[in-house]
Amino acid sequence: MVNKKFYIFLIILKSLLLEASDTPYIFDIINKEQGLSSNAVSSIQQDSRGFLWLGTKSGLNYYDGYEFKVFHNDPFNDNSLAHDLVQTLYIDKDDTVWAGTYNGISRLDIATEKFTNYVYNSEDENSISNPIVTGLDRDNFGNLWIATLGGLNRLNLETGKIVRYLNNPEDSTSLMNNVVRSVMVDSKNRVWIGNLSGLDLYNPTTDSFIHYPYIEGIENGLPSPNVMKIIERGEDILYIGTWGGGVTKFNIKTDTYTNFPTLDNRIYTLNFDNNGFLWAGSWGGGISIIDVDSGNIKQLSSTKNLAGGISSDTIYSLFQDNTGIFWIGTNGGGLNKLNYQKQQLNFLTYNSEEKEGLSSGKIDVIFKGKNDNLWLSIYNEGLNIYNPKTKKVKHYRQDNKDPNSISSNIIGDIYEDSIGRIWLATNDGLNIYNPDKDNFEKFTDSFIKEQGISDTYTKIAEDKENNLWIGTYFNGLLKMDLDLKNIKHYNNLSDNLTREIVVRENGDIWIGTNRGLNKYNPETNDFTHYFLDKTDIKGINNNNIRSIIEDSNKHLWIGTLGGGVMRYNDSDNTFTHFTTNNGLSSNYVMSMAETNDNQIWIGTMNGVSIINILTYEIDTITKEDGLVDMEMSEGILVDKNKVYLGSFDTLSLFEKSEKIINKYSPLVYIKSVKLGNKLVPGLNPYTDKTKMEVDYADARYITFNFVGLSYLHPLKTEYSYKLEGFDKKWSKRDPRNFALYTNLSPGRYRLLVKAVNNDNVWSYKEAQLEIVIKPPFWKTWWAYLLYIIIILVFIYLLFGFKAGMDRRKRLLELEIINKKNIDLSIRDPLTGIYNRRYLKQRFDIEIEACIVYGTPISTLMLDIDNFKIFNDTHGHLAGDKCLISVVKAVQKVLNRPDDSFVRYGGEEFCILLPRTDLEGAKIIAENIRKSVEETGIVTVSIGVYTKIPVSTDVSNKLIKCADEALYLAKKRGKNRFEIGG
Structure with a gap:
């Protein structure tokens, strides 16, 4: 009977699970390498100013998107954290941080960074009942409720008095079990307690408990006695995570339970996201994302070994911040951040254990064949054909024993002509694919042999007259009709190493070489050569041409190896340049292709750039956006709304869809101020300090550090600042989050800082700080009074001694002349x-x-x-x-x-x-x-x-x-x- 129920459970569960590809979730991993004190993150909270607080197995962490500040226990400091193992966190509305540790609870005053600790003392009944704290929550009456592994505690925040609640076998209204795993105060100020015997509800009238115990064998009840997490969703509705029983929905009014099956029923934590889905974190089985209305479940686990997946299947904590970002704390895998703007870009990656997977190497060509198969040229590894239905890769390599194998493992181009033949341009001849036999025939011709043309081919294109144009590595161009008979050789290019061939809509043929750009006019049978001329700023800016395309507006674009991208202007035979100075990710361009939304995608040696052909705005895609490898190869393919990008060992796929805009404006704060190397004490985002005074001697070097909280892409946040009283205008946008001023004169200044996120949304409020630089003693009022007295005495003496006055006058004139000469001497x-x-x-x-x-x-x-x-x-x-x-x-x-x-x-x-x-x-x-x-x-x-x-x-x-x-x-x-x- 048990086995039968178990199989029925598995069948139901399998039918409810959603496919992973339906809704991809891409995570950024933040761990010790970025400064997190421990990769075990037990609790996540956010304060009213937007900063994140993380409880870990090695201290309390404060995070602003850039760096971590860590609070540790100091055994010689009573005002330090009570214990480094922080199990749970709670933050009051006034930004008081409460940390539940393995040695009681710590109350942090953020402004002063000092802790007040409440620890277990076996000889003091007013101390908490057990050192290990597992849960914290606050009611509306000023009480902090503390769950421990040895009972429940109530701390009166006004009096500091602690009341213990323990199980009493002789009192049926006492706590059911002393091992308390969670405590939650609901919207009606009811206190719910999860322990190892079920669920308790505190009755404030009688100071006792109402029990909802686990009863084995009943349908309408808790699925397990071990209640690990309780959260509220709607009036009188609780969701309960249990160890051994999965997730259950408890309707308080109707006293009914609805159970949700999960792959791993050891549920440790729960949280709802803004879309109404329930995230259930398990202790070893990853995360179950539950649609509580339909019962459908999506499973997230780390076993897929894909970049962007969760880093561990042992889930410690779940949290959604005030900008909608979902955070996952794991036990051993660090902090995971759900990045809703990212895509899973690594479509295919090399795996040495996969025999029918991608070959290792640089992807030089991407070609879409019949049945949506992808043909991939892998440098020195031959041809890979990926079948999207079977998700398998078939390999074609050069084989000296097989005359119908590809003739070389280096393939420069894959091209399908107008009559359906697929050609391979290889380092050892031209190959034609035979689809019936699934093999290749090497094309040979006596004319080619007689001309002594090398068998190393690079590119293939077809003109308006259905002639094939074939580029070679050493011998320029070949022109051949589709009957493969009439062949003509052109070796009068700017260089005979052909890199690219493009036939324009007007019939002109453009050829990119290793040394210059060429235009062939079929009507006149003439070539025009374009070389770099340093005196012509409207000419080409680099001779090494790698990629050429004609966009949908009939404009020609040329990618170079070192000069970025050029757009050819037909009207005046000039070129417009786009380089890193304009926002291009690199001047070394490997590939280009246009999408159907007026954008040109550019694979470079440092990521991907996207140029809008109407506005010329440039965007970039980097590792921050999900790229696995920043060094792109020549391989690129646009297929409807998909862009395939090749790199070493990786085929990336970007599926173009409506971008989710990061609409949240950054919250800007001045984090700290340094005078020289000395940090100004008492100045942080929590002190609300708006003014500071600086002695003149300390004003030689003033560094202002600021932060714009934008956790989605913090490294793409940019800043602009202005020091009123010194700067005439705002600084240019810059990702650096500090400003340095030197040798400021005495006076009043006001620093203004604003930030802009990755989607150009500016902060709605500027951070401000007034700075008063006090004058040195020789510029004080009493010093000026002394100066006046001295001057009066001096004048008196001058009037008293006529001869002395004349002499001093001449000296003064000489001094003025000397000052002018000094000024002239430095200019x-x-x-x-x-x-x-x-x-x-x-x-x-x-x-x-x-x-x-x-x-x-x-x-x-x-x-x-x-x-x-x-x-x-x-x-x-x-x-x-x-x-x-x-x-x-x-x-x-x-x-x-x-x-x-x-x-x-x-x-x-x-x-x-x-x-x-x-x-x-x-x-x-x-x-x-x-x-x-x-x-x-x-x-x-x-x-x-x-x-x-x-x-x-x-x-x-x-x-x-x-x-x-x-x-x-x-x-x-x-x-x-x-x-x-």
Whole structure:
């Protein structure tokens, strides 16, 4: 009878379970690598300001999306956490955090970061009844209810008095069992207790309990005596998680129970999401997501071994925050965050244990064949054909013993011609697929042999006249009719290594090569070549062409290996460039394809970029969005609303659908302020401090750290700030969540900070902090009074001594002249910029600042190429104008107030870039080089040197290293920059 019931249960359960693919859930995993103190997360709560609090097996964690602050037990500090193993959390409306630990409960005052502890004391009846706390909740009468493994406790928060409730075998109205696993106060202020004998309801009138015990064998009752979790959903409806009995719905009014079967009935925790689904976390069987109306269940487990799945099947805690993000605490797998904007992108991945799975290697070509089969060229591993019905991969490899195998394991292209033949362009000839025999025939032709054309083929396309155009690796192009008879050879391309062939709607054929772009006009039988010309900013910007497509608006797009993407403008035969400066994820483009919503998807060496062909806005897809590998290969395919992307060992699939917008504006707070390296005490998001005073001596370096709470994609949150009284406008959007100000003058300032999330939703309220920098003693009112007295005495003495007055007057005039000369001495009179004397002063200050903060400083030495020849040819007046033009060109690039640009001597200049790493310095150097080159007058060579300075570093040392790099740039051809070692 038992076996029969068990099988019936399995049949019902299987019929209720939803397929995993129906509604994919993608999770981000946050663990110790990101700073979490333990991968066992027992409790999750959120305070009124939006910060998350996590109880773990190794301390209490405070999380803002960027970093964790961890509170640990200190045995020598009574105001520290009572125990590092935090089992449960409760947060009051006033943001008081209550932590239930393995040594009682701890009350945290967040503003002061001090704990008050209530611990078990066997000799004190006013202490809690057991050290191990399993549950916390608060009623409307100011009582905190405490579940422990040794009874229930009620703490009066006003008096601090604790009342214990224990099982008394002689009292039928006492607690049923002392092992209490959960306590919950419902919307009617009723206190429900889950223990190892069932469910108890506290009766405040009699100070006793009403029992709902587990009774074995009855249909309408608890399925297990072990009640682990109780939650309320609607009036008089409870959902109960039990150990050994799964989930049950308890209708209090009708006293009826509805049980929900789960794959693992050891339910540890429960929570409803905003869609009304009940999430049941089990102790080893993952999560059951229950539609309580239909009874359907979706199972989540970690056994699928897919990126984006939950990290552990042992579920400790479940929580949904105020922005709708669902969080899962696991025992051993860290914290899991449900990212509702992510997709499961790794459609196929290499697995060494799968014989009928994807081969290992780079996916160079993706082609859709008949029956929706996907043909995949795997570099040096031949051909994979994926059958979506069987979800199996068939492998085709070169076999010397089989003349009908593919002729090479390196396949450059897969193409289906207009009469249905499928061609493979390989490193050892052209192959034609025979669908009847499921094998390949190698195409041979006497003309090709006579011409000595190599068998290494790269691309295939078909023109309007049904001619096949075939690209080779060494010998240019072949043109062949569909009868495979008339073959013509073209070897007059810009380079004979053909990378791409595209036939445009107007009949023109565009060919991308390893060295230049080519356009073939079939009417005139002529080729037009396009090469990089550094003097033509509207020409192509890179010769290495990797991808060409024509979009639905008849515009041609060209992807390059190093120059980003170009759009060809037919009207004036020019090119518009899109690079990393415009938001492209990388200038190294591997593949491109257009979708049906006016977007071009671009696979790069650093993720995927998407260009809107109407607005030219650029979006990116990174690992934050679910990409497994950021380095894309040449393989790309658009199939209706699907985009397939190839990389090493992975075929990613992005199914385009209406994007779920992150509509929640970030909550912005000023987290902390540092004066130099010293943290300002008592200033955090909980103190509500809106004003701070700073001594003038401490105002040399002020760092403001802020945070915009946006947990969905925290690293994509950007900030803009403004220091009123100093900044004239808001700073540009930047993902860095800090601002540094140096040498602020005495006075009143107000810092304003705002944030914008990944979907361009700005914070509705700015964080504000007023800063008062107190003047030094020599600028106080009494100091000014003293100055007035001194001046009056001085005037009196002047009037008293006529001769002395005249002498002092002359000295004063000389002093004024001297001050003007000093100002002139630090500025170059020709260009108006600072000179070498000013550089020495500024350099020492910036080196000291970088030493304090451990940030890099970059030095650029710049010299005008062939300036002496220019001077000798055009005269000194033209030379002066040239110097001024160069200065203006450089100033266009330098837009940060902290950057220093000085004339070092003659035609040599020095640029100081504080807090700039090597990558930033390289970008600025290249932009300066281009800016000067665009003047059309002269070019410049630049030496770049970047270092995080130490106390022994001096300005001359850094300038010398940059100067050596400048010499190297001159030596290697000028009009370039080099990096100093």
